[in-house]
Amino acid sequence: MSIRKVTEYVKSFDETLEPIEFVEKTNTVEEAAKALGVQGAQIAKSILFKSGDSYGLFVTAGDIRINQKKVKQLLGSGKPKLASPDEVEEITGYQVGGVCPFALNKDVPIYLDQSMKRFDIVFTAAGTSHSALPITFDKLQEITKGHVIDTQTVE
Template sequence: MSLENVKTHFKQWDREQDIMEFESLSSTVEQAAETIGVTPARIAKTLCFKGEGDTAILVVAAGDAKIDNKKFRGTFHYKARMLSPDEVLEQTGHAVGGVCPFGLANDLDIYLDTSMKRFETVFPACGSENSAIELTGEELFNYSFAKQWIDVCKGWQEEEMKETVDKTNDEL
């Protein structure tokens, strides 16, 4: 059902045929990266947090990024509290492992983390534990009806800097 909602969502741009369905699981960043054949950082993971009141918010981030509680609080003015799997299903209509910012059960605020901007394309899930779609950052922003790009993650800059240092050292 959830995958069908996402396909319906993408019909408005004639992109439903671009959703990839796999024989193997893609419900974790590592599984998705292996199944698709890309680095885990290019998997666009959707994280669900308690918003103000009874609402939820979604933050989509690169697969190698982790929420920075200080940045999150600075951006949203409240503590980052992830939803339980039951709350995620209730708010999004998608079970954990297939959560994405498309075809949602409720009208939720969606934010995209800048950790994804270093890639030409990323791969968010499509409502099931064995689906994904390849999108540019601009497409992800438009198709998800995101409110804005934000910077609430950590971990990925350090990895990016390590790769740059390693490359520089190899060249020396």
């Protein structure tokens, strides 16, 4: 069901966007990169963080580690931590391994790491642990209305 939700959502912005489904699971950067035949950095990770009562979805290239101080700076008070699997599903509508930045259950800020700009195409999950959506960074930003940031630099 989730991949259909994502497909309908992204096609309302651009008819040419088409998720890819795999037989094997692609819920890690390594699994997705292997299935797609691309480098791991091209896999866009969508990670939900919580700080106090605030949530934010951070989308980065597969080879980037997110600086916790940057998360705190953007989400506010409280020590930032990864949202629990139950929180992830409640907020995003997707299970861990299939989280994508489209058609979320709840409105949360989306932060897009500039590290993805180095690729013509990145691959986000498409709502399941065995799917991917090839998309340009510009189209990703347009559809998500995400804030472009550098998740490794604290200002």
